[in-house]
Amino acid sequence: MAETYYTEDHEWIRVDKGEATVGITDYAQEQLGDLVFVELPETGKTLTKGDVAVVVESVKAASDVYAPADGEVSAVNEALPGDPSLVNSAATGDGWLWRMKLADAGQLDGLMDEAAYKKMIE
Template identity: 60%
Template sequence: MLRFTKDHEWVRVEGDEATVGITDFAQSQLGDVVYVELPDVGRSVTAGGEAAVVESVKAASEVYAPLTGEVSAVNDALGEAPSTVNDDPQGNGWFMKIKMSDKSQLDELMDEDAYKKFVEEQE
């Protein structure tokens, strides 16, 4: 199941764990990603709160936690190859995994069709 936020993060749910990254739209708006600052494993994150930072040639942007929980893994490969966020934003360019504390928060996120409509309204 894939869900999206209005801040252009995506969430892929597997059991009680959610993999999080930024959408293709977000990476295209940022331009070439040159640095990613990831949270520490074990850190508690709150839905809507800052969880990571992505820097591009254009700007630095916060990446917000779409769900409340504990960071269970981070994509250390982005330290060596931040451009993976541009090349495969919804695959190998993932940022973190969150062990969700409240799965009902998923109901507040958009499905793929709703997100596409939302992006069209932004352009």
């Protein structure tokens, strides 16, 4: 069963059998407003926790999305360059940003579960 974790920077990371899918939370996309551009990482790129992995631009501002853990980008959401609004309509579903093979699953221990994240954004 996949487990989902949250960061203080409003990313979510869903881990299933060593592969992680990463996106921004519904709260984050609401704060940004309508997205007009998403710059995705290259497949095969190695990310270190805290690295800027993705840049999203909305009508309001540009914002960085950070890697929540170390790993290698294994896939990107190819639908987003043509339809960045997918992040707005389905931030935790079809609007995912990238997938990665985790280098150290122990890094997830410092992240929040859904209850803790909801408490943070209240």
